[in-house]
Amino acid sequence: MTATLDVPRQRRSERLWTVADAAAFLGVPAKTLYQWRYQETGPPSHRVGRYVRYVPDEVRSWVCRQR
Template sequence: MNDRLWGVKDVADFLGVPVATLYQWRQRGYGPKSRRVGRYVRYEPSAVRAWFEAQP
């Protein structure tokens, strides 16, 4: 399944940051775009990569 959404742990591992940092970024409106799916936060891998590439 190549098009599955990433969870917070997947994104944290990819970016090399703690999970808590992603939640803080999300609260502040910073970081890769995320969506809630039920009670879970999910990310599109392509959006995470695009956000990462756009960082200086």
């Protein structure tokens, strides 16, 4: 049995964002994202192996909740 993520079908092919991608989208330095990650105040991030990645829809949702 294979588990599927609860992600709309059209979004499944969208790749995860790197710290640089998320920083560019948010218009902040990458260092700020690392600080937010440490302080647990920024958008949800995920460790994939030794890398930090962001799910684009989660970052967009986080932005909407900041208003």
